Amino acid sequence: MTTSVLFDAQGPRAKRRNVLYTVIFLAALAAVLWWVYTALDEKHQLDWVKWEPFFTSSQPWETYLWPGLQNTLKAAFFALLIALPLGALFGIGRLSEHRSVRTPSGIVVEFFRAIPVLILMITANAAYSEFTDIASDVRPLYAVVTGLVLYNASVLAEIVRAGILSLPQGQTDAAKAIGMRKGQTMRYVLLPQSVTAMLPAIVSQIVVIVKDTALGGAVLTFPELLASVRPMSANYGANTIACFTVIALIFIAVNFALTSFASWLEKRLRRAKKSTGTVVGAGPDGGLKTIGTPPLVIEDGHGS
Numbered sequence: 293m294t295t296s297v298l299f300d301a302q303g304p305r306a307k308r309r310n311v312l313y314t315v316i317f318l319a320a321l322a323a324v325l326w327w328v329y330t331a332l333d334e335k336h337q338l339d340w341v342k343w344e345p346f347f348t349s350s351q352p353w354e355t356y357l358w359p360g361l362q363n364t365l366k367a368a369f370f371a372l373l374i375a376l377p378l379g380a381l382f383g384i385g386r387l388s389e390h391r392s393v394r395t396p397s398g399i400v401v402e403f404f405r406a407i408p409v410l411i412l413m414i415t416a417n418a419a420y421s422e423f424t425d426i427a428s429d430v431r432p433l434y435a436v437v438t439g440l441v442l443y444n445a446s447v448l449a450e451i452v453r454a455g456i457l458s459l460p461q462g463q464t465d466a467a468k469a470i471g472m473r474k475g476q477t478m479r480y481v482l483l484p485q486s487v488t489a490m491l492p493a494i495v496s497q498i499v500v501i502v503k504d505t506a507l508g509g510a511v512l513t514f515p516e517l518l519a520s521v522r523p524m525s526a527n528y529g530a531n532t533i534a535c536f537t538v539i540a541l542i543f544i545a546v547n548f549a550l551t552s553f554a555s556w557l558e559k560r561l562r563r564a565k566k567s568t569g570t571v572v573g574a575g576p577d578g579g580l581k582t583i584g585t586p587p588l589v590i591e592d593g594h595g596s
Contacts, residue, residue, distance in 0.1 A: 332533065342531035346538055356520035360509075361542060364516040367433060368502045371440035375501070376494075378441065379448025384478060386453050397449075405446040410507050413439030417512050436508035436516075440501055447497055455490035456482050488561045495554035499547045517542065 302310070332338050345352050385397030404412070417435035420426050426434055459482060467477040509519030517539055525532045 337531070337533040342534045345531075346534065352524055356524045357517070357538070357542070360515060360517035360520040361546075363433070363514065364502065364505045365546075367436045367440065367505045367508065367514070367516065368498075370437045371444065371501050372498060374437070375441045375445040375448055378445040380452050382445065382449035383452030383456070386449065387456060389474075401446045401449045403446075404442045405450070407443070409439050409443040409504055410511060412442050413508055413512060415439075416442075432508055432512040432514035435512055436505060436514050439508075440504060444497055444501055448494065451490050451493045451497065452486075455486035455493075458489050459485055488558060491554060491558050491561070495551055498550055502546060502550070503543065 329338075336342075382397045382401050385393050386401065388394045388397070413435050416438035417431060420431050420434055420438075421428075456478075463481055463485065464477060467481045472481070505514070505516045506518040508514035509516040513519070521532065521535045521539060524535045
């Protein structure tokens with residue numbers, strides 16, 4: 293019997309069994325889909341009148357969907373803009389050799405990572421209401437962004453820490469060997485190399501940020517995308533299923549665009565790393581000096 297690196301090749305009985313399992317699964321899936329279709333049809337949720345406004349009129353898009361999407365992207369953008377550098381700062385702080393930096397960073401990260409983001413949003417909204425003069429119409433935005441920043445910065449800190457620790461110790465040793473200081477080693481050696489390893493996890497966290505904005509609409513009356521379901525269903529014949537379906541497709545499109553861009557960026561970074569050969573060394577003043585790209589040596593058989 294031929295073997296593969298990962299598993300043994302299937303025999304005749306295993307192939308028949310897998311075909312049988314596939315047929316059973318497809319039959320069960322078809323039965324579930326048919327049950328969902330008939331249930332929706334009996335409740336008249338598939339009637340064209342409930343879906344027509346999204347295809348024949350711009351009013352639901354201009355009045356509810358587009359403003360809601362703008363608020364969702366606005367909250368996610370500001371949360372990411374603050375959480376990403378804050379997470380990098382605390383992630384690097386957790387790797388510090390100084391206990392006075394490492395311990396507070398670890399306490400902050402573990403504390404906010406253990407609290408549900410919804411509680412952080414509610415607490416932030418109450419704090420802004422009690423101790424600040426922020427207007428009530430923009431207070432939900434501040435509360436949503438604050439909750440997202442506190443939670444996701446702590447998660448991003450762990451992503452940064454894990455990405456840096458995933459590099460071989462030889463990278464740090466080589467940087468020390470050419471006279472780099474700790475800060476230079478982190479900025480010019482460790483962080484640039486760990487970005488590619490961290491990128492998939494960072495993008496996954498960005499997707500989480502976009503989706504978690506819906507918590508603000510559910511609890512804090514933040515007018516984000518999901519919060520537009522209630523007024524739309526009230527104004528267009530209680531087509532709740534249609535509203536949720538359209539909004540789900542919008543979320544899928546936004547998150548798919550994010551992951552596609554991240555995949556393209558990751559491939560580009562990997563190609564750039566393979567093509568570059570620049571060597572960085574320490575200059576006489578303690579700064580960095582580019583020595584140059586190592587030359588390509590072609591042996592011609594005569595020692596040259």
